[in-house]
Amino acid sequence: MAYTAERADTTDIIWSYIRKEAKEMMKKEPVLSGFLQSTMLSHRCLEEAISFLLAEKLGNNAVPAQLLGQVFEEAFEADPSIAVSIRADILAVYERDPACTSHLEPLLYFKGFHALQCYRLSHWLWNNDRQALALFLQNRISEVFSLDIHPAARIGKGIMIDHGTGVVIGETTVIEDNVSLLQNVTLGGTGKGTGDRHPKIRQGALICAGAKILGNIEIGECAKVGATSVVLEDVPAHCTAVGVPAKIVGSCCPQPAREMDQSLPRLD
Structure with a gap:
């Protein structure tokens, strides 16, 4: 449902920032006026805007965007923690990605962010005995955004998936x-085994581009896994692992996920 600007929620600080940034963008680039009006400014709150935006991206002839939007709004109404997580994710991208210059940009343009929020909605469906629709969304997320996130995976808040292309997150993964x-x-398994078979990524960890973390292993709190590494064993908290197979090469900065420092310890 679209709402007039006068009815917009002004108590939500993040949403207020987004609306202000959308108006500023519209002044600078009038060509985008219709796009910004339909995706952001005609909606009362962030939940309605993101329901519309994601439904438009994932809907097709068989399952129209309008129906998906209704499902997404149902999820937001039933589970307020989804909205809390989305706001934390927006802040995470804004604070960590140097290419991000506003709170609005992830909502409009960043497919890693889009895929993560679609996952959050599919996860709600999965946990409410609607696995068929959850799997439909998983498939559409993969087709549209080139990320494959199983709806049963458990993912916390304040997550940044930068760029996103090619990310795979298995069924029993915990982030x-x-x-x-x-x-x-x-974040995958090691074969055809069933049960708890995917990685556990503890808070504050940084997983760099192309890393493969396989099996029911733990990447410790504030640990770092270097680019293109293949990790088959636990990585202790506050340590850096790199290589094929990955080995511990030293400690890392105090908050690697926030600092996004992808350099390696100096090896003497």
Whole structure:
């Protein structure tokens, strides 16, 4: 449902920033006026805007965007924690990605952010005995955004998936709060085994581009996995692992997910 600007929620600080930035963008680039009006400014709150935006991206002839939007709004109404997580994710991208210059940009343009929020809605469906629709969304997320996130995975808030292309997150994966992932990261299993078979990424960890973390292993709190590494064993908290297979090469900065420092310790 679209709302007039006069009815917009002014108590939500993040949403207020987004609306202000959308109006400023519209002044600078009038060509985008219709786009910004339909996606952001005609909606009362962030939940309605993101429901519309994601439904438009994922809907197709078989499952129209309008129906998906209704499902997404139902999820937001039933579980307020989804909206809390989305706001934390917006702040995470704004604070950590040097290419992000506003709170609005992730909402409009960043497919890693889009895929993560679609996952949050599919996860709600999965946990409410609507697995068929959750799997439909997983498939559409993969087709549209080139990320494959199983709806049963458990992902915390304050997450940044930078770029996003090629990210794979398996069914029993756990990602705690304030983690950063880059493109082509795989959090996968090691074969055909069933049960709890995917990685556990503890809070504050940084997983760099192309890393493959396989099996029911733990990447410790505020640990870092270097680019293109293949991790088959636990990585202790506050340590850096790199290589194929990955080995511990030293400690890392206090908050790697926030600092996004992808350099390696100096090896003497």
